[in-house]
Amino acid sequence: MKNLFSFTILLLSSLSTLIQSAQVPNADTPSFYLVATSASSPNLLPLRMPAGGGGGSASLLGSGTPALFYFYQGQLTVYDPNGNSFPYRPLINTVQGASGCGNFGALQFVQGTSTNKCASYSSFQLQSNQQDSQLGAELVFNYVGGFYACNSGVEVWYKINSSDGPSNCVPIHLYTVPAY
Secondary structure, three states: OHHHHHHHHHHHHHHHHHHHHOOOOOOOOOOEEEEEEOOOOOOOEEOEOOHHHOOEEOEOOOOOOEOOEEEEOOEEEEOOOOOOOOOEEEEEEEEEEOOEEEEEEEEEEEOOOOOOOOOEOOOEEEEOOOOOOOOOOEEEEOOOOEEEEEOOOOEEEEEOOOOOOOOOEEEEEEEEEEOO
16 A cells, blocks of 8 residues: 555656646747836836746836746746746735625736635636737736736736725736747
């Protein structure tokens, strides 16, 4: 029984490594950056990972690396700038209140999963520009609400209503720009 257990652990570890290495973007996986546009400042800035390339909140300003996105098995994924084969996942870090999960949250990156029960991963989509489909596609979340640059572009938030969450925010649109 002990040998079977050890074999199972070894097999799962090998499969995990194989699956993780398959998540690196390649020629069959188009990769792209997201650039923020706004009627006001900040404008035409790349969506950045936190400094050092680790997990944490997305921003438009700062010294972090621009996030390189791709879709893997239908899920929006972020390439690890440190070269690890295990990618980051973007999420909306919705905060839980007395009446349940809130209507807003910071856009963050995490390897694995978050401990926040209100965090949302799987509702990111790209929507073609309805006026000119040859322009970059826009990142949307649940097709409701929008993204905001808060604190002069230091943080990126998602809000269903503009009055939700932090103040000192301007609405932004996040458009794709091909990486290659």
